[in-house]
Amino acid sequence: MTQPQYPSSDTQWPRWEVFKQDAPNRPHQAVGSVHAGDPQHALLTARNVFVRRPAAVSLWCVREDDILTATPEELTTNFALLDTPGEAGTYHVGVKRTNKRSMTFVDLSGTVQASGSGDALRQAQVMHPDVLAWMVFPETAVVRTDEDPGTVESWFAPAKDKTYKQQQHYGVIGRHVGELKRAGLMPGRAASEEGA
Amino acid sequence: MTHPTPAQTGITPGETAEQHAHFEARIARGEKIEAGDWMPAEYRRQLIRMISQHAHSEVVGMLPEGEWITRAPSLRRKTILMAKVQDEAGHGQYLYHAAETLGATREDMLQALLSGKAKYSSIFNYPTHSWADVGMIGWLVDGAAIKNQTMLAGCSYGPYSRAMVRICSEETFHHKQGKEMIVAYAQGTPQQRAMAQDALNRWWWPAMMMLGPHDADSPNSGVLTRWGIKLKSNDEVRQEFINEHVPELLEAGLTIPDPDLHQDEHGNWRHGPIHWDEFWAVIRGEQGLNKERLGARQAAHDDGAWVRDALQAYTDRQRAVAAD
Numbered sequence: 001m002t003q004p005q006y007p008s009s010d011t012q013w014p015r016w017e018v019f020k021q022d023a024p025n026r027p028h029q030a031v032g033s034v035h036a037g038d039p040q041h042a043l044l045t046a047r048n049v050f051v052r053r054p055a056a057v058s059l060w061c062v063r064e065d066d067i068l069t070a071t072p073e074e075l076t077t078n079f080a081l082l083d084t085p086g087e088a089g090t091y092h093v094g095v096k097r098t099n100k101r102s103m104t105f106v107d108l109s110g111t112v113q114a115s116g117s118g119d120a121l122r123q124a125q126v127m128h129p130d131v132l133a134w135m136v137f138p139e140t141a142v143v144r145t146d147e148d149p150g151t152v153e154s155w156f157a158p159a160k161d162k163t164y165k166q167q168q169h170y171g172v173i174g175r176h177v178g179e180l181k182r183a184g185l186m187p188g189r190a191a192s193e194e195g196a
Numbered sequence: 197m198t199h200p201t202p203a204q205t206g207i208t209p210g211e212t213a214e215q216h217a218h219f220e221a222r223i224a225r226g227e228k229i230e231a232g233d234w235m236p237a238e239y240r241r242q243l244i245r246m247i248s249q250h251a252h253s254e255v256v257g258m259l260p261e262g263e264w265i266t267r268a269p270s271l272r273r274k275t276i277l278m279a280k281v282q283d284e285a286g287h288g289q290y291l292y293h294a295a296e297t298l299g300a301t302r303e304d305m306l307q308a309l310l311s312g313k314a315k316y317s318s319i320f321n322y323p324t325h326s327w328a329d330v331g332m333i334g335w336l337v338d339g340a341a342i343k344n345q346t347m348l349a350g351c352s353y354g355p356y357s358r359a360m361v362r363i364c365s366e367e368t369f370h371h372k373q374g375k376e377m378i379v380a381y382a383q384g385t386p387q388q389r390a391m392a393q394d395a396l397n398r399w400w401w402p403a404m405m406m407l408g409p410h411d412a413d414s415p416n417s418g419v420l421t422r423w424g425i426k427l428k429s430n431d432e433v434r435q436e437f438i439n440e441h442v443p444e445l446l447e448a449g450l451t452i453p454d455p456d457l458h459q460d461e462h463g464n465w466r467h468g469p470i471h472w473d474e475f476w477a478v479i480r481g482e483q484g485l486n487k488e489r490l491g492a493r494q495a496a497h498d499d500g501a502w503v504r505d506a507l508q509a510y511t512d513r514q515r516a517v518a519a520d
């Protein structure tokens with residue numbers, strides 16, 4: 001991972017990248033990170049921070065130190081990333097494909113057998129040459145929520161039942177925006193487009 | 197003779213014109229800058245400042261509303277308010293994460309907040325006098341925040357933009373529940389109507405001011421605009437906010453405390469003069485609840501020490517067991 005350019009204090013808990021799966025057969029996606037002392041703490045915090053709304057069946061957490069990310073620009077100036085050492089074995093590969101607005105960074109796209117992190121990154125680059133960022137980490141570094149229905153239910157169902165957290169729950173209050181516009185009470189176009 | 201500072205030019209000694217040209221071309225093409233990419237030191241500095249302030253605002257923003265959880269008038273309102281306050285905690289977390297991708301540490305940011313060095317939105321230094329304030333905050337304060345955050349969702353820095361997309365989708369709930377509550381009170385008993393009107397009288401101008409100084413008085417806008425961090429000016433965002441909220445507040449039967457408010461020939465609602473002296477006094481902490489907010493934050497930090505200690509002890513124990 002990119003080295004911080006500011007001095008960091010060593011007393012904070014390690015950072016874990018969080019991967020959320022919205023439904024079975026969907027990829028795990030990188031949603032952000034949490035600080036935690038141990039794997040269970042990381043998973044619980046990840047649920048509190050990233051799954052306050054429906055749509056999750058599985059969470060993975062991976063320690064920041066075990067993750068290697070790179071952008072194409074980074075690789076043009078820092079070839080050494082491809083020599084990053086690591087244990088031989090199965091590595092997960094994540095890629096970022098577009099600059100479109102998104103809530104997530106990379107989608108996990110599969111696994112490779114690699115001799116280390118740098119080798120996994122090299123393979124990711126060959127498999128996905130035209131993406132905007134790559135991420136790799138060893139399977140051994142992943143901590144995950146259990147996949148049995150009971151765990152999925154107890155971890156993720158409570159968020160689903162709280163429909164008052166959804167804006168749809170409130171419907172249209174008062175007159176619809178379109179109506180207010182037609183009545184001349186709101187400008188038809190955004191103010192920022194005026195006079196452009 | 198004085199030299200222009202990096203804050204004015206965006207160029208820090210040691211950076212080349214080519215690097216800047218390449219960087220600005222990427223932004224012009226609509227690319228997102230990611231953590232490992234080259235970026236001007238000033239871009240990094242401005243982003244850390246903005247994102248950490250934004251994170252602090254989410255965290256401190258829990259306090260004025262959190263005070264009302266125990267006093268909510270119904271179980272439904274209580275669960276809604278708890279979910280909203282919990283969301284704001286989460287928003288702080290998303291944003292601290294985004295700042296960390298730039299090299300800032302959680303501890304330094306927390307320290308800056310607790311020591312009073314870092315700023316947060318001055319809107320949260322206003323007191324909440326009645327239950328209707330909870331609704332009015334949702335409608336106006338979250339409403340204003342959504343306008344700003346929708347703009348920032350399009351900003352050039354990937355991790356900040358993604359945090360904003362996630363936040364905006366949750367803020368819409370905050371806005372709606374507040375609007376629902378106030379519209380109900382505005383159509384309720386004379387007492388309820390008076391409570392809603394009183395809340396509007398006190399929150400209207402602070403909500404207008406929270407979108408920042410007028411463009412002519414906004415010191416950081418130059419490089420922020422050039423680098424695609426701020427895609428609209430403060431006045432543009434404020435205009436969007438007014439255009440949406442004025443008709444809805446009027447429709448609810450409430451009176452907006454601005455005698456000069458009127459619609460121009462384009463349909464835009466134009467506001468009267470804003471009293472910025474109050475805004476700056478609150479920012480400087482001379483007026484409002486700055487001390488109380490930081491005191492409450494510090495107390496929460498201290499009261500949570502035993503939890504952090506316990507978690508640390510557990511972590512240490514697990515490591516020791518693993519090492520055996």
Ligand SMILES: [Fe+2]
Pocket residue numbers: 254283284287363367
């Ligand atoms: Fe928020």
Ligand SMILES: [Fe+2]
Pocket residue numbers: 284338367370
């Ligand atoms: Fe909010």
